[in-house]
Amino acid sequence: MVRLISIGPAYAEGDMNGRQCPSYPAQWSAVTSSELWTRETADRYDAEEAEASSAAALGPTLAFLAELAGEGRALEFAIGTGRVGVPLRKRGVPVVGIELSEHMAAVLRRKVDEETLPVIVGDMATTVVPGEFSLVYLVYNTISNLLTQDEQVECFRNAARHLEPGGRFVIELGVPPLRLLPPGQVAVPFDVSQRHLGFDTFDLVEQILVSHHFTRDGDDGRYRRANSRHRYAWPAELDLMARIAGLELERRVADWDGSPFTQDSAKHISVWRKPA
DSSP, X not given: OOOGGGSSOOEEOOOSTTOOOOSSOOBOOOOOOOOEEOHHHHHHHXXXXXXXXXXXXXXXXXXXXXXXXXXXXXXXETOTTOTTHHHHHHTTOOEEEXXXXXXXXXXXXXXXXXXXXXXXXXXXXXXXXXXXXXXXXXXXXXXXXXXXXXXXXXXXXXXXXXXXXXXXXXXXXXXXXXXXXXXXXXXXXXXXXXXXXEEEEEXXXXXXXXXXXXXXXXXXXXXEXXXXXXXXXXXXXXXXXXXXXXXXXEEEEXXXXXXXXXXXXXEEEEEEEOOO
């Protein structure tokens, strides 16, 4: 599967002392099944995602999103440390972010001030921020952090709630790799390298995927173990969620460069539009 532990901005845990509560007004209800990450995870996130955060890697993503935003504002669900939101803002697109983890938001705040890029600490399925947006986007598989179908539907509804007529909701999500499962097995490796071993296990009844990671720390032979749960969903299921939210599928491609989506595509970029 597509490295789901280090996918989009993750939800961190820890004490509430020192939480950065933005002055940007918002309404939210912290009811979510998303797993919580530690402060340590937030602090090392950018280093672990350096390759995915390079100008070469992000170029097609930013071009795709900027074109859809047009002259309007963009809202990023689960903005995390600002891997996408910060450079998109530098391109001239006004960006607002929602992020459940105060630790991830704190890392973003070291890069850009709140006036330039407001971030609301809240749940992407329920938090409401003022105004309308021409674009709402959710990248790097992060909708799978919501572990129930109901919450994923509410995420679509929340996107539609924020969109202006004619606005778009964009999701980047891996296609469940169930064809790779050997008969009778529930695990699929996705990375076997010098410093990292990663594999996913699947609960086919509940549509739950667990990403397991063994990462080598330093040169003393020790490995750090981590895992996270995700609810996988097929493109057709997301299309139905969109219909429930009043959105219509406009486009689906295999990657940010616009390559065609086929039966062999490992992921998809889907664009749904709110009718004018």
